[in-house]
Amino acid sequence: MGKFPKFAAQNKAMLQLQTIRENKENIIIALKKRNIDAAPILSKVIELDEKRRSIQTELDNTLAESNKLSKEIGMLFKSGKAQEANALKEKTAGLKEASKQLGDDLNATATALQEELYLIPNIPHDSVPAGNSEEDNEEVFREGDVPTLTENALPHWELAKKYDIIDFELGVKITGAGFPVYKGKGARLQRALIAYFLDKNTEAGYTEMQVPLMVNEASGYGTGQLPDKEGQMYHVQADDLYLIPTAEVPVTNLHRDDILAESDFPIKYTGYTPCFRREAGSYGAHVRGLNRLHQFDKVEIVRMEHPNNSYQALDEMVEHVKNILRELKLPYRILRLCGGDLGFTSALTYDFEVFSTAQDRWLEISSVSNFETFQANRLKLRFKDENGKSQLAHTLNGSALALPRVLAGILENYQTENGIKIPEVLVPYCGFDTID
């Protein structure tokens, strides 16, 4: 009878139910940092879970009984006692009816439970500060000199036009707003940055991957973009595929449904992909130029880790991104995101921001996060621990780095009266040292 308990058996909870059952009060306290009162939803979840389990038990018993009868019928037929067999058959009708009903109930309950669970965000790490908005993020590090620019220093969108390296209007013509066209040295600088980032990442032990730019629904659920950020992704309806909003989605999903060995850790990937984001409703001065786009390039790093090691891995990723920014000689700071600004799926996130001198503001260029078991639970990404038991792995990712704002930072901070200087480490990749 492979019909009914499918959903219950393959519970795709984001928080594990057992964790919720055992730590309800702690979870409520932790989620307060996100300004969420989780008490009602957790109560509902626990109630639905209890209901689900009691229906399951009842169904199991019914199935056990009808399995037993079926076996007896089989034996009777074999030994030629057809009449007795037929008599038993009649007894199974009621059981069949009952298991059908119970199966339907179970599915309905499991689905309702699932829907509730999908609404609960990840539990913030202890170090996450409480807070409502980006104002409450905590600066934990700052480095690099802010250059002194000339009087008539320009923001990057002016520089892009002046040197004819990025054409926003042309992008509007062929696609729409937020799809810039990079031209000549601008295009070359993009390519140089991608190559440079990939080289830095592979040197640090990340394996380069080229992955699909469209993903199916299961992948979207796996990393948590669905159902939370449904409206953020471009959806190709004819084929029911989503354009990726970040390489995190396809790269992390490489290990969906995997059961790893402990010796497989650490798993470290890097990948360059364009990223597509609808950014519905974002307009205004802060999204000018390269500040916010519908299509942009990003080089991502992704790790799968043993739970004991994931915070050390997070630190390594932070150090790694720092190194890159040091080499580029860009002034930057690191923020620990507060509960109110923390992404739905993340337990702890460090944002890197580069200072745009000409715009006189900080631009986010990297976001490095530990998801702990949140994604792994949806992905069914597990490993065998030393006792041979399956445990959820931890997943992490970070941008190393997002191109447009790095480019904006370079253009603005490296501008001189004689053109834009190319950061030293990029010159070999560009083949020129000035844009003029």
Next chain:
RNA sequence: GGAGGAAUGGCAGAGUGGUCGAAUGCGGCAGUCUUGAAAACUGUUGAGGGUCACACCUCCGGGGGUUCGAAUCCCUCUUCCUCCGCCA
């Protein structure tokens, strides 16, 4: 796009209505032997739900159906392979 074939445990591969959660081989793990290793031999080895622990239940690509009973029969979807067509 058209015509056929296939999908089983980490891998390979049996299994065409009942005692099959599934033979066998390889791989993995543990042990014997060995100073150690290899070889050989012995044992063990899928995932999930449920339970204090058992019991018990579910899963043979996904979904649905037939039947007292489905890996096995039917429908449907997906994926892969072969041939044809098209094509960077």
